[in-house]
Amino acid sequence: ETSGNPTARQQVLECLRPFARCCYVGVGGPAEIDFNRDVIFKVVTIFGSWTFSKAELIEIERFFVDTKAPLNKLITHRYPLDQAVQAFQDFDGATTGKCVLVMD
Structure with a gap:
């Protein structure tokens, strides 16, 4: 779990x-x-x-490429x-999922 959102952390468990x-x-x-349940x-x-190790990042990348996972939905x-x-404030408030800064 990488969002840091308390609700997401509970849902994972x-x-x-x-x-x-x-x-x-x-x-x-x-x-x-x-903890009991x-x-x-x-x-x-x-x-x-x-953070992830370099080997883990490579494994994750391969997973997403091999499964053609729809990353845009994340x-x-x-x-x-x-x-x-504003993006950092929203993300820091743990009220968002994944945020992206668009550099056009």
Whole structure:
């Protein structure tokens, strides 16, 4: 999970199957986690990371190329470069999905 959105972080845990693994990348706001229900009883492993390794980035790129995943659907907000301050404020408020600065 890379959005940092507290709701998304909770939803990831709810979606995990027993014995699954997940990774939270980056920093987000505080999230309410029911450790008994979502971690202990499901025997899941949670990793935290500031970033991906080069090998992981290559693997992710291959996944998106091979599956032809619609990446444009992941982007929820587009901002022109002159609205960069607003874009960062919105993103920092954890009220958006993925944001893109458009440099035309």
